[in-house]
Amino acid sequence: MEMRLNNIINIVIFLCLLISCKNEAQKKEFIKNEVDKKEVFSEKKSENTMQTEDDSWKGTYHFEASNRDGVKTIFDITINSLEDILVNVSEEGVKNKYPNIKAKKVDNDKIKISYNPSSDDMGLIFIERSDNEYYISGNPIYFINPGNNEMSLQKTNNKPF
Missing domain, CATH: 2.40.128 (Lipocalin)
Incomplete structure (x- = not known):
């Protein structure tokens, strides 16, 4: 339930920030930045998973x-x-x-x-x-x-x- 609430809050914040952009160029740049953040987070999460698997050999x-x-x-x-x-x-x-x-x-x-x-x-x-x-x-x-x-x-x- 808490995870679902966090997702909803993130979506609302994203939409509010997107609406506040004044023109299409700003909107595209904002969306690109958000996608980049998610990709970096996903890569870090993947690296952490690999590190945990490698640590299990210690x-x-x-x-x-x-x-x-x-x-x-x-x-x-x-x-x-x-x-x-x-x-x-x-x-x-x-x-x-x-x-x-x-x-x-x-x-x-x-x-x-x-x-x-x-x-x-x-x-x-x-x-x-x-x-x-x-x-x-x-x-x-x-x-x-x-x-x-x-x-x-x-x-x-x-x-x-």
Whole structure:
């Protein structure tokens, strides 16, 4: 009801201002300005929606698994934003840190993180969410457990440290 009343008030104000314009040129300019304001508002609203969706990825993620030979691989991923990701990978006790990584959205529920481009597909992972569950996939995961390209990923908090 309140929303409807606000719309009616806005329409009345618009019509009063339009009527107060002295000539056709002023009316056209007034209408153009009002349309521009609505387009800018719509663009800002769309940007805010995208930012909220991107913010939902924020957090710290953890994955670890051992292959058949007992070699443990650990991924610790901190997502501050899709433009600011830190990937820590430990394999056979060797730790590698990949800061300032950017993710690409595959769709609303999946992102692609290329943390080590020099390793081709071995430096590429995907994080996917389904409801409140998260999964990690990509060649590094496949080679830990051949035949299973997707494994569970723990999101340990919603806000990065």
